[in-house]
Amino acid sequence: xxxxxxxxxxxxxxxxxxxxxxxxxxxxxxxxxxxxxxxxxxxxxxxxxxxxxxxxxxxxxxxxxxxxxxxxxxxxxxxxxxxxxxxxxxxxxxxxxxxxxxxxxxxxxxxxxxxxxxxxxxxxxxxxxxxxxxxxxxxxxxxxxxxxxxxxxxxxxxxxxxxxxxxxxxxxxxxxxxxxxxxxxxxxxxxxxxxxxxxxxxxxxxxxxxxxxxxxxxxxxxxxxxxxxxxxxxxxxxxxxxxxxxxxxxxxxxxxxxxxxxxxxxxxxxxxxxxxxxxxxxxxxxxxxxxxxxxxxxxxxxxxxxxxxxxxxxxxxxxxxxxxxxxxxxxxxxxxxxxxxxxxxxxxxxxxxxxxxxxxxxxxxxxxxxxxxxxxxxxxxxxxxxxxxxxxxxxxxxxxxxxxxxxxxxxxxxxxxxxxxxxxxxxxxxxxxxxxxxxxxxxxxxxxxxxxxx
Numbered sequence: 001x002x003x004x005x006x007x008x009x010x011x012x013x014x015x016x017x018x019x020x021x022x023x024x025x026x027x028x029x030x031x032x033x034x035x036x037x038x039x040x041x042x043x044x045x046x047x048x049x050x051x052x053x054x055x056x057x058x059x060x061x062x063x064x065x066x067x068x069x070x071x072x073x074x075x076x077x078x079x080x081x082x083x084x085x086x087x088x089x090x091x092x093x094x095x096x097x098x099x100x101x102x103x104x105x106x107x108x109x110x111x112x113x114x115x116x117x118x119x120x121x122x123x124x125x126x127x128x129x130x131x132x133x134x135x136x137x138x139x140x141x142x143x144x145x146x147x148x149x150x151x152x153x154x155x156x157x158x159x160x161x162x163x164x165x166x167x168x169x170x171x172x173x174x175x176x177x178x179x180x181x182x183x184x185x186x187x188x189x190x191x192x193x194x195x196x197x198x199x200x201x202x203x204x205x206x207x208x209x210x211x212x213x214x215x216x217x218x219x220x221x222x223x224x225x226x227x228x229x230x231x232x233x234x235x236x237x238x239x240x241x242x243x244x245x246x247x248x249x250x251x252x253x254x255x256x257x258x259x260x261x262x263x264x265x266x267x268x269x270x271x272x273x274x275x276x277x278x279x280x281x282x283x284x285x286x287x288x289x290x291x292x293x294x295x296x297x298x299x300x301x302x303x304x305x306x307x308x309x310x311x312x313x314x315x316x317x318x319x320x321x322x323x324x325x326x327x328x329x330x331x332x333x334x335x336x337x338x339x340x341x342x343x344x345x346x347x348x349x350x351x352x353x354x355x356x357x358x359x360x361x362x363x364x365x366x367x368x369x370x371x372x373x374x375x376x377x378x379x380x381x382x383x384x385x386x387x388x389x390x391x392x393x394x395x396x397x398x399x400x401x402x403x404x405x406x407x408x409x410x411x412x413x414x415x416x417x418x419x420x421x422x423x424x425x426x427x428x429x430x431x432x433x434x435x436x437x438x439x440x441x442x443x444x445x446x447x448x449x450x451x452x453x454x
Contacts, residue, residue, distance in 0.1 A: 006240055007232040010133070011176035013247050014162045019125040026251025029258055029405075030128040031120075031441045032414060033094055036260050037087045037106035038068070038438055038450070039418035042425045043335055044086030045069035047314045052082050052208075065111035066451040069425050077219075080104070080111035080160075081211035088207050090421070091318035092334070095259040095267045095403075097135035099156055102258065104207045105130050105163050108215060112167040113447040120444030122167060128251045130163035135253035140242035152237045153206075157182040160214025168218055180227025181217035183235075257377070260403045262413060263334045265324045266306070268297045268381055271401040272321060273328045275383035279392045280329065287329050287352065289387045295321055296361040296382040296395075298368045307358045310350060314339045322356035323349070335421055361395075377404065415439065426453075 019027065045068055053070050061075025068083045084107035087093055094102035109123040109130075137155035161182035165175040187209050221227060233240060263270045272295045279285065301307060305319035317323050317339040326349050327338040343349060363380040377399035385392045399406040409417075415435055423431040434453040437444060444450065 005230045005233050006243060007179060007230045008172070008176055009247055010232065010243070011179060012172045014129060014133070014166060015170060015172045015175045017125070017129055019121050019128075022125065022128050022251040023255055026128050026132075026255040027124055027442065030124045030131070030251070030254050031439075032411075033102055033254075033258055033260060034106045034110070034123065034127060034441060035418060035435075035438045036414060037084075037093070037103050038110075038434070039421045040090040040092045040103070041068045041083050041086040041107070042422045043090035043092065044088065045425060046336060047339065048089050049086060052085060056082055064115040066114060066454045068454045071454055076111040076115045077212040077215035079114075080108040080215060081208040083107040083111065084207040084211055085205075089315075089318075090335075091264045091266075092261045092417075092421075095261065096257045097253050098131075098138040099134070099153065099206075101134045101156060101159060102127075102131060104156070104160055104211050104214075105134070108160050108163045108211050109167055110447055110451065111211075112164045112215060112218075114451045116167060116169075118167050118447050120441030120447060123444075123447055124441050126163045126166035128254050129166060130159045131258070132249050132251050132253045133162055133246055134159040135257065136243055136246040136249070137238060140238040140240075142237060142239060152186065153210075154183060154186045154235070154237060156187060156206075157185060157210040157213040157217070160210050161217040162214075164215045164218035165221075168222055170218065170222060174221045176229065177221035177225070177227040178218045180229060180231045181220055181225065182214050183228070183231040185213055187213075256405050258405065259398075259401070260409055260414065262402050262409055262417065263324065263328060264318055264338055265321070266301075266319075267398055267401060268295075268301055268379075269306070269321050269324055270403065271381045271396065271398065272297070272383055273325055274402055275381070275394050275396065276325055276385060277328060279383060279385045279394050282394075283385075283390075283392045285385060285387055285392065289389070290329075290352070290355060290385060291388065292384075292386040293325060293356045294359050294384040294386070295325070295356065296359040296364075296384070298364040298379075299360050300368070302358045302360070309354055309356070311353075312344060313341075317344065320353070321358060322353040325356050326350075326352035333420060334417075336424055377406065411439075 056074050056078055063073035065076035065079035066073055067079055084103040087103040093100050105127050109126045113123045158179050161178040165178045261270055263273050305316055306321050308316050308320040309322045311317040311320045311323045361380055361382055367379055379398045382395035403409050418435050419431050437449050
């Protein structure tokens with residue numbers, strides 16, 4: 001194997017890159033995204049928290065990181081895995097290039113940062129760098145499944161290991177070892193993870209797994225364990241030329257492709273919400289006038305759990321396009337009110353959800369067939385609202401959806417979302433204190449100022 005191979009050079013970049021080498025835009029967006037990941041975790045805590053907290057208390061470990069919503073200290077790998085599981089299961093998590101990995105990286109950086117007393121800028125640098133690495137891996141992946149999803153997740157614990165290595169201050173050689181150790185295990189595909197969410201109600205086992213694997217890899221090498229060398233160039237799963245771009249990156253994918261969500265649902269689902277709300281406002285359509293709503297998107301959304309007209313519980317409600325559109329049209333605030341047990345007994349919501357149908361958008365189907373659709377800002381979506389006085393139609397591309405880099409949520413919108421989700425668990429006063437210290441991580445001297453309020 002040649003000297004200074006790709007794995008070695010990526011390891012060097014991870015260990016040596018500082019916050020000043022990320023663009024100001026990447027730094028600002030990473031800070032906002034980490035705050036959002038904290039807030040989202042409180043919604044997940046409400047609905048899947050009990051079993052995971054019980055598990056964490058049983059397993060325990062070194063008391064060096066804090067569980068969200070509970071305040072108990074456990075081993076940092078466990079805290080990162082569980083907190084990111086909560087965040088992922090809000091279905092209000094980041095969307096962008098890759099596998100919704102921001103939650104895993106943000107909570108890894110916070111948990112490991114709490115262990116070592118890292119600053120907010122340290123956490124931003126680790127998350128921004130590892131998120132960008134994830135995007136490069138995702139786009140360089142050769143294998144795609146029938147829906148255009150990357151059919152390997154080998155890089156996900158590697159990116160977590162890179163994030164943890166950065167916070168632990170590992171040098172180039174140690175980081176190389178951590179990547180090698182993390183490379184040895186491949187988690188299940190994301191589509192299987194989604195099905196496990198719905199069918200078992202367990203939540204995202206994906207995040208719980210990769211956070212512990214990645215952090216464990218970094219801690220093992222810190223303790224002197226050596227991993228296999230040059231693993232990236234030995235594999236055939238990724239295009240090595242594409243991965244070279246990471247060595248010159250200033251956080252481009254964070255700055256230009258990281259998407260935050262104002263509503264529950266996938267990016268297509270939230271785009272459908274935006275279009276239907278715009279249509280009823282523009283044409284003064286009352287909810288009781290609506291005969292049918294058609295969402296034209298990729299045919300993937302015609303499959304379960306996205307096409308679930310009568311959801312029966314939290315996970316089905318989070319994914320059902322019909323359900324989230326009905327809740328948005330009826331004016332319920334996104335979050336708890338959309339997926340509480342009592343919501344599914346509401347005849348009005350069920351009746352409106354039954355009027356929503358999923359169709360196909362030829363442009364979306366064509367783009368997904370290229371294998372370049374997930375996270376692509378040019379994916380189209382269209383919504384049709386039919387009433388007795390006429391049919392109203394509107395379309396847009398992903399780049400126009402609220403929360404995208406081209407149409408970002410305002411600071412006010414993002415902070416109101418944070419307070420709504422956290423306030424239900426910790427109360428308004430404490431939520432406001434947590435927001436104040438979380439909203440700009442560049443000013444945080446010790447990340448424990450945040451975790452002490454969990």
